[in-house]
Amino acid sequence: MAPRAYYEPAANGVERLPTELSMFHATPLVMRAPHWHAQVEVNYIVRGWAHYRMSGHEATFQAGDLALFWGGLPHWLDDCSEDLLYTGGHLPLVHFFRLRLPSELQARLMQGATLLSRATDASDPVNFARWNEYARAGDAMKANLAVDELLLRLERIRFDPFLLLPDPGLVRDSAEFDHHTSPVVVRICEYIADNFREDIDSTDIAVAAGVHPKYAMTVFKKFTGMTLNDYVNLMRLSYAQALLMREDSNVLQVAMDSGFGSLSAFNKSFRKVAGTSPSDFRREVRCRPAVTPPARAPEAVQRI
Incomplete structure (x- = not known):
C-alpha cells in the first residue's frame, strides 16, 4: 500500500x-x-x-x-x-x-x-x-x-x-487536540477578536490569557508564525479596509475606529500590508466596482 x-x-x-x-x-x-x-x-x-x-x-x-x-x-x-x-x-x-x-x-x-x-x-x-x-x-x-x-x-x-x-x-474537553495546539493561543485569539479595535498591547493580551507577556509572545509566534503585534495589526487593517470601501469613509476616522492610535501608525502599517496608502486605496475603490479587482495571481488566489 x-x-x-x-x-x-x-x-x-x-x-x-x-x-x-x-x-x-x-x-x-x-x-x-x-x-x-x-x-x-x-x-x-x-x-x-x-x-x-x-x-x-x-x-x-x-x-x-x-x-x-x-x-x-x-x-x-x-x-x-x-x-x-x-x-x-x-x-x-x-x-x-x-x-x-x-x-x-x-x-x-x-x-x-x-x-x-x-x-x-x-x-x-x-x-x-x-x-x-x-x-x-x-x-x-x-x-x-x-x-x-x-x-x-x-x-x-x-x-x-x-x-x-x-x-x-455538548462541549467536551479535547485533550488530544490540545496536544497539538496550545489553549493559551485560543485564549489569545479570543481576546484579540473581542478587543482589537481598542488600545491593547502584549501585556493586556497576556493578562487576559493568564500568562506572562514573554510566554504569550513566544507561544503565539510558535503556533501561528506571527507576532502578537502583527496579528493585532492584521485584524485592524482588514477591518480598516472594509471601512475604507464605504462611501462616507474618512481616513482619520477609519484609523481611530480600527484601533490605531495615530494616523501615521495607520499609514505605515497599511502600506506595509496593502502596498499602498489608505487614501490611495480608498480612491481606487471608489473608481471601481464594489469589490476591488484583484491582481493576476497563480491558481485561484486573488490579491485584494
Missing part, C-alpha cells in the same frame, strides 16, 4: 497570504496537525464527508453541507472519505466584515464557533464550481463577480435554519 499523502503548508500558501482571497474546488489531503490562517474559511461538501477538529470542538461535514468558520484559530482536517470533493474559499477579513450578517453571529464566528447550514440545493455545487473557475480566469470582472456572488450566497444563510457548533450542552 502506498504511503498516505498529507497536506503540508507551503511557503506561499494560504497561511502566509492573510490579505488574499483564494478559491478552491478539489479533493483535499488530510493534515498531519492543525493549521492556522488569517481568513474565514468557507467549505461546501460536493460529495463524501470531512471531519475537522476545531478549537474546542469537532465537526463532520456531509455532502450538501455548507460551513463557515474562522481560520485564525487552529483547525485540523484529520479524516475524510476517499471520495471527498469540496469547494469554497478563504475570505480575508476585509470581505468577512462586508458580509451583512448579524453582528452577534460574526462575533461568535470570530470567537471560534462553526456555522453549519444544510439549507442548500442543487444550484450550490454549480455556483461554487463557476466561482472557482472565474477566480482562476485571470479576468478582473469575472473575479469581481465570483466574490460578489459568493458574499451574497453567504448572506442568505441568515434567512435559513443553521447550526452554530459547538452546542454549549
